[in-house]
Amino acid sequence: MSLFFNTDDGLHLERVNATQMAKRGIFVNVKSANDDHRVEGGIDFLEPPPSFYEMENNLSISPMRRRDAFTKTIKKDIIFDCLQPIYNFLRAFGVFPLTKVKNGETEEFQFRFKSRAMAYSLVIFIFLMIYMSYTFIKRIEIVQNVEGRFEEAVIAYLFIVNLLPIFIVPIMWYEAKKVASILNEWSDFEKIYYKTTGKQLEIADDGVELPTKALVISILLPILSTASVVLTHYVIRIEETDIETTFVLQVIPYCYLDTLTYMVGAFWYISCEVLSHSARILAEDFQKALRHIGPAAMVASYRAMWLQLSKITRHTGTTTCYTFTFINLYLFFVITLSVYGLMSQISEGFGMKDIGLAITALCNVSLLFFICDKAHQAAFNVKTIFQKKILMVELSWMNSDAQVEINMFLRATEMNQANINLGGFFDVNRTLFKSLGGTMVTYLVVLLQFQISIPSEEPNATSYRARNISHYES
Structure with missing residues (x-):
């Protein structure tokens, strides 16, 4: 030519x-x-x-x-751009020691134990363990010397339980290889989508792009979590008004751990949002494509894309199964202790320290709800919504090959699970939130019955207990 x-x-x-x-x-x-x-x-x-x-x-x-x-510039790693603000924040906290390695013409994520990212994570973790050992010893001394009502001991134990998220860091190291794998799977899905539809995957939430949403979350969430930790620890300090150096030193590790917990939850939140939007976009593109032409090869291409997306949905749960199993159990434990400490004060009236317990319970309940709700929405969009789109397809004008492919597509959505399961332990959905809430109510009833059965204490025990805990706090 x-x-x-x-x-x-x-x-x-x-x-x-x-x-x-x-x-x-x-x-x-x-x-x-x-x-x-x-x-x-x-x-x-x-x-x-x-x-x-x-x-x-x-x-x-x-x-x-x-x-x-x-000409057209093909943008790569669109999904990773949505996760990048939170990913970079957690990487700074020593959670994601991943490296990008060039493999031919493409780049892929890998976990290497002998890498600068892993060395940085080890340094951060060792420093935190030394720092938190000091805080842990102080809290143990307080628990050993607490005298008085049972609920006061429960509140004292709550501060020890709040140190448990430090184990999220080594658990995430163990699962870093699987996290790298699912990030590479997202990159492969983007390439398949582009080759099939001829356009890039554009993800937005009500006109707001997910990278922007993730950036706002990565800025506001650490500020809010740090503020809630400082406020909670300040008002629970047996109404002491002076912020001493010891108090500040003990609050810093709690700020790190709470921020870490919420940011890992934010990573889960954005991952589920990406799944939901990708499923809706894929369903809309499939429905629009069938309005014009209906060859069997085109239907088979969309079926392959959906199978890839359902595989990523399942891997979202198995990739971080141990991390989020630990987080769900931790949140359940903290919520139970916080709500019990709050309810036990009803007979004596609410005070300043009850504000801290209320903030702790509210923040953890919200985090647990978003973890369960977003996973439920992602699974619902990937499977149920897509099945409805397929069932609405008019088959009468299609040729026999295209009709067979549509039926195979529908059967594939029925046979392939698209739920988010934490490594076989349990499905993450709204049913999980409901079951945890029911179990929590059972434990609260038992604790309150135990409190009622305890004989009333001496009149001056409350003041003695306050002076005792105040002494060890300082």
């Missing part, structure tokens, strides 16, 4: 043969044969080879723009 460009008159494109159409590419800086080289100062300079650009659409039809109409 011959192809000429005239910068004065515009763009002229001759007929393209079948072999060149398959390549989906054109040369955009072709010169005439008489202009192959130029002379400067008696020295010949060869012109650079022509540039090759990828066609913007599958039909090789140019849009309205001239030269830019034939």
Whole structure:
């Protein structure tokens, strides 16, 4: 074929043969044969080879723009861009020691024990363990010397329980290889989506792009969690008004641990949001594609994409199964102790320290709810919503091959699970939140009955207990 460009008159494109159409590419800086080289100062300079650009659409039809109409920059790692703000924050906290390795023309995530990221994570973890050992010893001394009502001992134990999220860091190290694997699976899904639909995967939540949403979360959530920890520890300090150096030193590790817990929950939240939006986009594209043409090959391509998406949905749970099993149990324990400490004060009236217990209970209940609710929505969008889209397809005008592919697609959605399961322990959905709530009520009833059965204490025991705990806090 011959192809000429005239910068004065515009763009002229001759007929393209079948072999060149398959390549989906054109040369955009072709010169005439008489202009192959130029002379400067008696020295010949060869012109650079022509540039090759990828066609913007599958039909090789140019849009309205001239030269830019034939080129398109393919954006990579769209899904990772949604997770990147929270990922970088957790990486700074020593949680995600992953590295990007170039594998041919592509880059993939890998976990390497002998890497700078892992060395950094080890340094952070060792420093925190030494620091928290001091706080843990102080809390043990307080628990050993607490005298008085049973609920006061429960509240004292709550501060020890709040140190448990430090184990999230080594658990995430153990699961870092699986996290790298699912990030690479998302990259593969983006490539399959682009090859099938001819467009990039664009994810937005009510007009707000998920990367922007993740960035806002990564800024506001640490600020709010730190503020809640400081306020909680300040008002529970037996109504002491002075913020001493010891108090500040003991609060710092709690700020780190609470922020870590909430940011891991935020990573789960954004991951489930990406699953939900990807499933809705895929369902809408499939429904629009069937309005125009209905070849069997096209239906098979969308079925392959859905199978890949359902696989990523299942892997979302198994990738971090130990981490979120631990977090769910931890949240259940903290909520139970906080609500019990709050309810046990009803007979004596609410005080300043009850504000701290209320904040702790509210924050942890919210986190547990979002973990369960977003996983439920993701599974619902990937399977149920997609099945409804397939059932609404009109089959009468399609050929027999396309109808067979549609039926196979529907059967594939029935046979392949798209739920988020934590490694076989339990499914993460709204039913989990309901069952944990019912179990929590049972434990609260038992604790309150135990409190009622305890004989009333001496009149001066409360003041003695307050002075005792105040002494060890300082």
